Amino acid sequence: MVNTGDTAWVLTSAALVLLMTPGLALFYGGMVRSKSVLNMMMMSFGALALISVLWVIYGYSIAFGDDLGGGLVGDPSQFFGLKGMMADVTTEAGGLPPMAFVAFQCVFAIITVALISGAIADRAKFGTWMLFAGIWATVVYFPIAHWVFDFSAGAHVGGWVANNLLAIDFAGGTAVHINAGAAGLALALVLGKRKGFGREAMRPHNLPLVMIGAGLLWFGWFGFNAGSALAANNTAAVTFMNTIVATAAASLGWLLTEKIRDGHATSLGAASGVVAGLVAITPACSALSPMGSIALGAVAGVLCALAVGLKYKFGYDDSLDVVGVHLVGGLVGTIGVGFLATAAAPAGVDGLFYGGGVDQLWRQAVGAIAIMVVSFVATYVIGIALEKTVGFRIDGEDEVAGIDLAVHAETGYDLHSTAGARSSGNPVLVDSGRTMNERKGTA
Amino acid sequence: MKLVTAVIKPHKWEEVREALETFGVTGMTVSEVSGYGRQKGHTEVYRGAEYDIALVPKIRIEIIVDDADAEDVVGVIVTGAQTGRIGDGKVWVVPVEGVVRVRTGDRDEAAI
Numbered sequence: 077m078v079n080t081g082d083t084a085w086v087l088t089s090a091a092l093v094l095l096m097t098p099g100l101a102l103f104y105g106g107m108v109r110s111k112s113v114l115n116m117m118m119m120s121f122g123a124l125a126l127i128s129v130l131w132v133i134y135g136y137s138i139a140f141g142d143d144l145g146g147g148l149v150g151d152p153s154q155f156f157g158l159k160g161m162m163a164d165v166t167t168e169a170g171g172l173p174p175m176a177f178v179a180f181q182c183v184f185a186i187i188t189v190a191l192i193s194g195a196i197a198d199r200a201k202f203g204t205w206m207l208f209a210g211i212w213a214t215v216v217y218f219p220i221a222h223w224v225f226d227f228s229a230g231a232h233v234g235g236w237v238a239n240n241l242l243a244i245d246f247a248g249g250t251a252v253h254i255n256a257g258a259a260g261l262a263l264a265l266v267l268g269k270r271k272g273f274g275r276e277a278m279r280p281h282n283l284p285l286v287m288i289g290a291g292l293l294w295f296g297w298f299g300f301n302a303g304s305a306l307a308a309n310n311t312a313a314v315t316f317m318n319t320i321v322a323t324a325a326a327s328l329g330w331l332l333t334e335k336i337r338d339g340h341a342t343s344l345g346a347a348s349g350v351v352a353g354l355v356a357i358t359p360a361c362s363a364l365s366p367m368g369s370i371a372l373g374a375v376a377g378v379l380c381a382l383a384v385g386l387k388y389k390f391g392y393d394d395s396l397d398v399v400g401v402h403l404v405g406g407l408v409g410t411i412g413v414g415f416l417a418t419a420a421a422p423a424g425v426d427g428l429f430y431g432g433g434v435d436q437l438w439r440q441a442v443g444a445i446a447i448m449v450v451s452f453v454a455t456y457v458i459g460i461a462l463e464k465t466v467g468f469r470i471d472g473e474d475e476v477a478g479i480d481l482a483v484h485a486e487t488g489y490d491l492h493s494t495a496g497a498r499s500s501g502n503p504v505l506v507d508s509g510r511t512m513n514e515r516k517g518t519a
Numbered sequence: 520m521k522l523v524t525a526v527i528k529p530h531k532w533e534e535v536r537e538a539l540e541t542f543g544v545t546g547m548t549v550s551e552v553s554g555y556g557r558q559k560g561h562t563e564v565y566r567g568a569e570y571d572i573a574l575v576p577k578i579r580i581e582i583i584v585d586d587a588d589a590e591d592v593v594g595v596i597v598t599g600a601q602t603g604r605i606g607d608g609k610v611w612v613v614p615v616e617g618v619v620r621v622r623t624g625d626r627d628e629a630a631i
Contacts, residue, residue: 277563334567337567338564344565384566385567
């Protein structure tokens with residue numbers, strides 16, 4: 077007998093988390109220039125398509141199969157093609173159908189890959205991005221998901237961060253955000269700066285899209301965090317509330333930082349603060365009180381608002397601040413657990429500020445730093461290998477003219493009717509019926 | 520005949536249009552343009568990065584008028600568009616050799 081309440085909540089949460097990736101596409105798409113909005117959104121949609129398929133074939137098994145040794149990687153053959161996963165094996169006591177958990181974890185893998193794309197806006201070959209996405213998920217994400225999310229149970233042996241280090245990462249501050257942030261930094265270094273970076277104005281072309289995207293991310297994030305309780309229970313409710321209030325505090329923190337430093341509270345700052353807060357509370361939402369969540373969110377909002385300026389200081393073009401928001405926010409949240417955790421919260425651990433000493437703090441720091449370093453190094457190697465073989469950057473002229481037209485043969489907007497009209501000849505009203513080779517003139 | 524061209528601040532456009540209509544101008548061509556003069560551009564800040572935006576949005580009005588009306592139309596526009604602050608824009612007048620009304624084929628003064 078399945079527990080119907082838990083099952084309903086986890087399936088709903090999976091749908092919420094899936095919506096985050098289109099939300100991220102809007103958030104990122106609005107931030108780039110109008111000539112590259114489609115490519116930016118396509119990197120997210122491409123990840124949606126590819127990673128779901130890989131997850132079913134072997135991704136789930138690498139992440140949640142029996143450990144092959146050292147808590148580093150699951151057995152890819154155990155659940156290959158999700159074999160044996162369709163049977164209802166829930167016990168009489170009530171539980172979750174295995175496939176509900178498979179689906180819930182699938183959408184985590186998708187968004188983690190999609191997050192990285194913000195670091196390489198406007199300039200990456202789409203084919204190489206898709207290759208990268210598949211390789212990165214296989215070599216980096218699936219094993220790290222095993223480290224963090226795969227808890228040992230009965231005869232099943234899981235990953236080292238969850239079971240040996242005992243770091244608290246409720247919904248993926250390390251596996252998702254530090255991982256994607258460090259990968260974004262590595263890829264930004266491999267691809268190099270956009271033409272005109274630091275000289276030309278590369279302002280967001282559509283801030284309302286950014287705001288809609290941030291709103292959808294926040295909405296979907298309730299599935300991400302409260303869904304990670306894997307049950308419709310008290311933990312889900314506590315993490316839900318913490319997800320609201322930490323996010324709100326981070327948005328305030330970002331706006332205040334801007335007001336003091338630049339003189340204006342901006343809409344992009346409000347939206348960015350929302351995402352920074354969501355990132356920070358992700359690992360911490362089960363370990364903090366609502367008041368602790370406010371403190372964590374505020375710190376994340378301020379630190380991330382300051383961190384997005386680092387790329388100009390150090391000269392790396394992390395175009396949409398994957399480092400400043402996800403890496404820094406992930407570190408704040410994961411390490412913040414070590415300070416702000418309270419035993420009154422569902423995780424039941426006291427941090428440094430609640431008299432728990434440094435025990436939890438060092439566990440958090442080791443988990444965060446290990447994943448940051450492994451992700452950065454592995455991503456850099458994958459990126460360089462792709463750059464040397466198939467090439468990662470588009471032609472410089474195409475980059476200036478706009479990647480949408482060069483790579484996808486589309487443009488995002490047709491705002492002036494004259495621009496798309498034909499002044500002579502027959503308009504194309506029906507399918508020409510010609511094959512691709514005929515159209516290319518090679519038939 | 521003269522072509523009167525004015526580049527003005529967008530928020531004064533409605534006032535100028537009403538004044539021109541009251542004066543008796545029956546038609547004009549209006550476009551959204553951008554440019555800069557002594558006003559220069561402005562600064563925008565995105566995630567703490569300051570961008571100097573060189574071009575300022577303006578409204579360009581083009582009106583073809585009889586020689587006798589040119590000076591008055593310029594006056595109407597200047598009165599309507601003036602704020603006294605930098606960036607109010609420019610109005611200029613150039614001679615026009617010929618005009619044709621496309622619908623009827625009327626020429627010159629009859630086409631205005």
